Amino acid sequence: MLAGPRCRNFTSLYSYLGLSLRHIPPDIPALVAQCATPPVINGRVLPTTVHTYSRRAHPPQAWFPPPSPPHNATMPPPNTPEEGVPTAGAVVPAPANTSATYILGRHHLYPEPPVSPPPRVPTAPPAATTESSRATTPNPSRSSSRPRSASRDSSASCSNRSCLLPINYQDLHYETEVDKSLECPICRTPFHLPLTTKPCGHTFCASCLDRALEIQPLCPIDRTPLDASRDVCHTRIVLDQLDRLRVRCPNRGCDYICARELLPVHYERYCEYTMVHCPDPDCDLRVARADARGDRGCLHTFTTCQYCGKEVMVAGLEEHYDADCGGHTAKCGHCNAIVVRHRMEKHTAKDCPRTMVACKWRPFGCSEWAPREVVEKHEQGLCVYQAIGRLARDRMEDRMIINELKERVSAMDERLRKSEKKEKNRSRDGGGHFGGIPSAAPFMPDLDLNHSPRAAPSYNGGTWESPEDYMLAQFERIESRMEDLRKMIMELDGHHTMRLLNDTMRLNEQIAELGSKVGVLGMHTTWLMNVQRQSRGQQRAGTTGGTPGPGIGVAGGVSGGGGSAGGREEEARRYFSSSNDVGLPLRRNSDGRNPPRL
């Protein structure tokens, strides 16, 4: 069935919007129930149990989906004079349980209040019937909404003592001006649970529309035929607009104003004027929540009014005084004004023009003691103590300010002293690191800006005008410290360089010394080799007699100084090749051009 899901959405819409169960009018679950049950249309009126006591001069006209033929046979004709019978189930001799349920559920849509308050007892059976009949309806689609309907029913019959009276949305007082288009054309108040007709797009309160449709299944504006179950839907935008309207709490005495969507929460939970059940569990009446506090027992016992002698309920005493107490007013003993009795004290203390009062400058010496009206005039211009009084008052005010400032200054001093002490300690502790320069870490300033600048530690014993000044001071301090550190590092650098230079100089000297020694050794070697060559040359000349004289050879060798003397090389090669003759390996390179050098 098409309407089923929509109606379920409809229920969930209200839960989505955070409306409590109590503010889902009973018609919603009924609508769900009704959508879930297939309607049987036949063209006849169904007088039902609910009609029997709530119908007035206008019996339902023939528009309801009538029962299926078998039911028809057992149905009484339309508009039977059974109205006024307050019993459930007496009228509908339902042959099939489900269809009876449907009929009942149908007529529980937006029911009307009874014309005359029915006696307490007969109200129960219809509710019970509804509940039981709903429970027997075998429909899976309703299972989700079961708890809702159950709780709603319990609130309707109010077996639960915590339930409240529902808010009457038509009585709400709107604080903001309400757009005319947000008013229901039927009740002429801003919509409550607006429903929009699908074929023609007109919007009405759910209850207004259903009551109208109950009488005629036509759109109240343009008479388009409508079916209450199918041809209506919700318009979220309208609901949103309505939710934003500012309303005053409907409870008398409460001045709370809020957005309309928040009203139920206030009304249910917080409003002190909401009518709740009497604290006495045996009492069925209601009292304002504020009065129900404390263990005062039943507030619906009668007491005798102290002024008029009437029997009045305890809970209604205040209202009795204000409204219908025979002796509720009294003449003020001083001014003869008529005053509500229990406000007399306030009247005497604040308003009564004849009560004797003292001039307000009495503490400063004025001795005026007269009726209030006289004193008021006196205070306004005549009182000579006025000038002194004002002065004195100003002085007192000044003194208070001074005292306050003194306290603040002493507190500041205290703090300053503490911080100075701390600073000293720190500088003493942190002195060892860099030859007297205090280490930076313990002096990191408190940069927390959440601190008020005045509360921040004061380094120079002074305070700063603003956070900016404070920050600037901190910045300068940090900068100077940075400068110190930089100098220190440069000094260290110099030290290092000097030490390095000193160390390397000694090494250089040693290297140079070694070099010279090596040179001396080389000279010695050359000299020795020359000596040996000379002696060998002399030996050869002695055997062959044809070689140059050794004087020339020695002279050449000395002049070469270990350099590249071709002749000497020649000598050396010869010397070595001669030793080769005895089988020694040749140590020279094959070309033999490189001379042995150091």
Next chain:
Amino acid sequence: MPYEDTHTSTAGSIPAAKLGGARKAAEPGQNAMKRLQTELMQLMTSPAPGVSAFPSADGNLLSWRATIEGPDDTPYAGLTFKLSFEFPSNYPYAPPTVLFSTPIYHPNVDFSGRICLDILKDKWTAAYNTQTVLLSLQSLLGEPNNASPLNGEAAELWDKNPALFKTKVMDRHKDLEDD
């Protein structure tokens, strides 16, 4: 179950009603009262030309007195007609009973002032209000529905002898002024 509430009403004691006061849930007819108050406010703040209405002097909001000025270019031009409205307790779901207090010679009004107008009978819808009814009656003066007359003679004369119709209208209206 009426969801307005049954507790205060079923408690059945006078103090409950007294205590409840404004906090009490709506009684039957209270919605009608509320609606009539709203309508009255609307009529006061933005009156429609040629029509006016106000609750009768006895303080019963369910009983109103209204006046209609005869539209120009009709036999009723320049005349003023008084009407009485009686609202049922389930107003606006049921139409008010409207009668001409001023005798009027009109095809759809009988000599006791009863009006034959569909929107006051079966064509009534809850969206109508006093002002719309008055405006409808005003236009009915200029455009009678001669197909279903309450005053057959007037219906005939409307078409056949407008001059005589006019005299009859004036005569009948004078009746009241003489009273």
